[in-house]
């Protein structure tokens with residue numbers, strides 16, 4: 090990853106998605122031909138209503154369109170190609186508890202997995218419903234109003250009953 094790639098991939102606040110971020114610039118020097126990795130600089134969101142602060146490495150990508158074209162140096166393929174190879178680990182019909190890591194206000198609810206979808210960058214996503222048989226999209230390509238959708242596997246906990 091070049092320096093430009095790195096900063097395109099770490100440009101927006103993970104809490105409010107603002108791109109108005111103050112960053113410290115000390116640290117790594119870009120060496121031509123070598124992967125660029127910033128893991129030392131601090132970042133602070135300038136959105137007064139947000140107040141997030143952390144490391145530059147914790148920032149979100151500038152846009153999915155850029156990320157989709159970016160090549161992962163470890164695999165030699167785009168991040169989207171890598172994501173499209175990931176499969177859904179939780180089967181349809183499974184009861185799950187919503188366990189959001191970043192937004193505890195939406196946690197603690199149990200619903201049934203009713204659809205497997207993908208983000209525009211290929212990441213596997215899940216749709217859940219309170220009705221186990223609510224698995225048919227009424228309008229193909231769109232989530233039903235009864236669905237809670239767009240969740241990643243890391244924010245879902247499988248339940249036995």
Ligand SMILES: [Zn+2]
Pocket residue numbers: 102103104105106107134135136139140141
């Ligand atoms: Zn923010």
